[in-house]
Amino acid sequence: MTRIRFQQSLDDLKENLLVMAGLAEQAIQRAIEAYRVRDLSICDLVSRSELAINRLEREIDQAALDLLAMEQPMAIDLRFILSVIKINADLERVGDAAKSISERVRHMEKMAAADLPVDIPRMAALASEMVRKSLQAFIEADAELARSVLTMDDAVDAMNRAAYKALTKVMEEESHLAPQALNALMISRSLERVADHATNIAEDIIFWVQGSDVRHHKSVILGANDPHAMG
Template sequence: MPRIHFQLQLAELKDKLLAMAALAQQAVESAVDAYIIRDLTLCQYVKQNETAINSAQRELDEMAYELLAKEQPMAIDLRFILAVIKINGDLERIGDQSMGISKRTRDIMKTEQVELPVDFTAMREVAGRMIRTAILSLLEGDARLADEVREMDDEIDRMNRCAQADLLKMIQEQPQATQQAMNGMMVSRSLERIADHAANIATDVIFWIRGADVRHQLSLSMD
């Protein structure tokens, strides 16, 4: 019976993490929508969402640490709980980055609207796909899906580099649009950071399933 109870607690922990991941995904989508269409109502939603994410993070951490202390799990169960704690932190940071995009929206409300040479919708789609796939890899216990997420990170890194270069060129050619372009650079950087957190989640799923730390594997292969 104690073992069955422990497995039920692990399932509850996973369910809570999935619910928090849904909040983080919504935060990213709403924040970018708010930026693109200059919608303060969506900004307020992102702020409320962040409050919910922060509350969920505290609850998840407390539950995970209690399981570690009381159950003293071994092997794969121990790795799962440790992975949950780390994933929990990355989801909270995705919420923080979404709030950063929301703040950029509030800033540009005071400026003239100009068209920026960046496809923020496409960047959001890549980041969102990475989050969804990383969480699916957790749900299905599929390390191959997690590998795919880490490979996707290259795509959004490239998109961010292009955005930074194009916006810098815009500042040089249209100095009157400097504030809007600088804002766009920060939004692009936030989306790249969100993707990094999704890649971190995938790395933690691989650690849980394979017992392997692959955090520096891709960077080493490119050296």
């Protein structure tokens, strides 16, 4: 007994999640490109991606639900399917964040250009790198690579805090730039959320591969003994 059909279904689930991940990653990159060049046609592409992501989210959830109901998976298979369900939700939120950024770009396009003290492309590059690395960890079932993603989150958080400080200062001191600064602040916040979703994805991968629940435990991230490892 090798459960050929079940294994095929698991492979299909993984493949669909990777398609979903590709769409989410592309949506973020497009949203940032739209921000950089202020191109509304790119914003339209992001909106279309978001619809595709939502459709795929439902399909993946249904496939995972079917496997839970029909195959009663155990151990690593059970952890894999649970992780897929959670990663799926996080990727959908990444898609939402991309759409949110593109909507800010639509608002900003109507405003006068402003030189704001925030490096959105740099922050986006780091958040995208986290998403990309976590997906690489998913493809390779590599818990160590996933752990490396967790350590990157602090840098994005710091960038978001710095953006908040700098942009509120702009709002206080140069009130005519307040609308632009507010939109940039919201984009910064969306990117910080993308990094959080990448962190969640990395945590789910560690759970799948090692059976360890590392959520909310910095000591685990840094390699100390895991008091919450299963068993």
